[in-house]
Amino acid sequence: MKRILCTLALCTVPFLSACKKSGEAAGGDDQLTIAFLPKSKGNQYFVTCEKGARAAATELGAELLFDGPTTSDPAKQNEIVENWISLGVDVIAAAAENKDGLSTALRKAQAEGIKVITYDADAQPDARTFFVNQATEKGIGDALLDNAAALVGKEGEFAIITANLTASNQNAWIAAIKARQAELYPNMKLVDIKPCDDLKDKAQQETTNLLSAHPNLKAVISVCSPGVPGAAEAVKQAGKTGVVKVVGLGLPSENKAYVKEGVTQAVILWKVEDLGYLTIQAAAALAKGELKPGATEFKAGKLGTMKIEGDNILLGTPFAFTKENIDQFDF
Amino acid sequence: MTAAKSTKAPFFRHEFVLVAVIVLEVILFQALGRRFLDGSNVSNIFRFSVEVGLLALAMTPVILTGGIDLSVGSMMGLCAVCFGMLVKDASLSPWVAAVLSIGIGTVGGGLNAFLIARMKLPPLIVTLGTFSLFRGLAEALTKGSKSYSAFPDSFLALGNSTVAGLPAQLWIFFLVAIGIWLLVHRTTLGRSFRAIGYSPEGSRYAGIPVERNLSLAYILTGAVAGLAAVILVARLGEARANAGIGYELLAITAVVLGGTSIFGGSGTIAGTLLGFLAVAILNNGLKRMQDYEIFDKTIASVSNEMSGMLTGLLLLVALAAVPVVKAITARRAKS
Structure with missing residues (x-):
């Protein structure tokens, strides 16, 4: 029995050494850590959002954590947010599946000093600083x-x-x-x-x-x-x-x-990829203190200056997909 | 020879395999995960899993009798919705509503008990029926979309605050665990569960009130499902018809992983607690492994999705471990 256990223990050694950290620990340095929460992970709409979000994070030199529910369990979004709170991320960008339920967790994040922004589907206004509104x-x-x-x-x-x-x-x-x-x-x-x-x-x-x-x-x-x-x-x-x-x-x-x-x-x-991009740009600016409540416009990288109405950051005019351009989009 | 055997005996116990699994998990996640053994994460492990843990505790006596209760997750949905309606539509205090919700769970458990113990219908079929019935009722009451929120902070504290360094709901879990442990291991009623699972007919001839005791097991799961629903609502701050979806299978996994025989007759509460802990740690640890490369492949995007697969593997390996080790040592002893 002991021999078997020893063999098992030895087996884990190559596994451990085959794994290596490819990122720095969250919150431990100057690098900004942005957590990005979709309504659900498998949905092509949010996969496209993530693409834009990754592009923005790369431009900003920020670390992006992307995680979301894979089942219809309503508790999952909250658990992911609470997990991020304990990881000590700098800012959370969330699309709410259950508006009121998620707000409970987002308020908790704010109480811990984490900035919160919502996109696509808003939470309660007191649970976030800004909402990135894809279309009025x-x-x-x-x-x-x-x-x-x-x-x-x-x-x-x-x-x-x-x-x-x-x-x-x-x-x-x-x-x-x-x-x-x-x-x-x-x-x-x-x-x-x-x-x-x-x-x-x-x-x-x-x-x-x-x-x-x-x-x-x-x-x-x-x-x-x-x-x-x-x-x-x-x-x-x-x-x-x-x-x-x-x-x-x-x-x-x-x-x-x-x-x-x-x-x-x-x-x-709307251009879904741009929604992800704008959200991360705004989240980073919010975390760095460059974007403050009451601002009326915001410079979002390659998208240029975006309008802010109240606490809604506007993505702008929706886009028309036609015969000429529809092949360039896969969501 | 016999003396040597008896000192080795604990190694064969299923609980030992589980402790080894848990230790291995903790070492792995501490080495690979981000701040895994951080205080706030350790309390998160318990905060997120208390509901499933409660269901697993209450499920153990049922499985000991050779039965099963598939309706507990749906029961949580129904109790959550009823709780929301009692607080929001009937303007009751959340604490009164909580007691009433546990009462509703008890009545639902009573329905299972009546059909199984009195009508002698198979538990799998009965609870498959109530699985749909309870969830369907919850959806019908809310038309599938209505949800209840904005509960008072004093109530939300039950799901989100810390008492003496531990999540508030964990203390309730401890109380229930001690209660069910005493019931199963220290009372004649608890011992009768195993007897019923081992041989229902034999138990009857031995003078055990089989019908009554069987009923009590199902009523208990119903009541505990109601309690779990209240705790879940307090944690999420929202009551919805889809609360507790799939929790019945997570609870059954924890019980079976804990070494309770699905045919009834044998099993322990300690085993269930270890099985539950092994699954809870696995699911939490995977969430914290974000940026790793294994054999030069990034697993960042799949770590969370692997939880289902790894839970399954864990269950199969842990169940196979004891028989395999026994077979190997038996062969060695022969040669």
Whole structure:
């Protein structure tokens, strides 16, 4: 028995010597340690965020810790943050899956002198200093309608596909679209708003109905992501490719095929990589004391000067993914 | 020869293998991890795992009887939601709500007990049913999305403060551990659990009130699941239907790793505590290994994801260790 134990112990020696530290211990030196928390680790959206975050960390010479939940256990984000607190990181940048739950852990980090910033999905305002806001309601509404208007020559009928009629995000974007239309495009007319329950099939069915009910329809705008490919499929099957334009809010990867076929003209979203980049730039500046509450603008490396409204750092106007550029993005 | 054998005997014990595993883990993580044995991290190890530890403690008597309770994680979800509703919608004091939540857990455990002990239905099937039933109830009550938060600080302290140098909830864990240890190892009721697991029919002929004692084991897991839910809510500051998802399997892993036979009849609370500690240390240590290269491959991005794989390996190796060592020594003794 003793011999077996000795053998086991000896076996671990080469393993130990094969491992080596490739980074310095956190908090032990002048190097800034930034912890970056996604809602979930496997999601392509956050993998892309991380890419931008890594680029910013390399530029700044900061160490980046990236960790996030891999399961739906709501306690996981808190555990990761508490783990970072005990590691003594300088600043935490977090996207909250459970707003209130994560805020408990973030407040604790602040009490320990760690700076906290949120991105993508905000926590409670008292649990962080700034929120990096990827897009305002007006920004999204304007971008959707401006793109659609440019495609239809600023006149004609259009319809909207939404998630459901009570969704607060979607309703705010629709309100922004309506306001923009009244202000800038008097010759355009919103004929209908249809809910798709966040289902692609339902969106397809509703769009088919819209196409037959409104033969003069020029454009369909989807304000929910499953609605974009759903509307595109309906337009394609009705043989109206190019006649009825499709514009919507969604991930480029989900719409690539339709965009390349010319069914969908524009997919609107922020540049996710830039969101990660800006978040890390802001986190580092906050930790160094260069970015303070009350600031109205912030210089974020290669992105240039970004606007700050209240405690929201704005990523700026959303980006339109079209036939010409969609191949450059993989999220 | 016999004298030599008896001094060697402790080496064969499963608990010894677990202590060796724990020591090895601590040495490895201290050498490779960042500030692993730092005071705040050591208290984190316990703070994060107390809920699973409580479930494992309460699960031990059930498994000793040859049964199983898959519903404890779901029960935590239901109790967490009920707790949130009692505090936020019924405006009760969190402490009253905590007691009521433990009561709800007890009633849920009672349902399992009735179906298993009285109706004589198989525990695996019954608790698989209540596993869905309790989680489903929690989701239905909140429509899957509603969550309760903003609990008073005095209550959140239960999950986040330190009492006499240790996480507050760890003291509750100690109390429950001592209570269940006394129950299992120092009472006739506790001894009857093993007897029932060893032979239910034999126990009945021996005059053990099998139905009553079996019921008590399941009612106890329900009550402890309620307590674990309250502690989890106090730690997170949020009560949601998805609280405790997957915890039942973590608890069962700790119990089985601790040497309790899944067929019932044998096992100890000390073993469960060691099994629980081995898993808790493993999961925490992996989180602190961020920037290492093993054989020139960076494992930074996978260390956390390896916890599932390594927990599985640990379970299989620890379970195989004792029989393998016994077989080897038996062969050597023959030759």
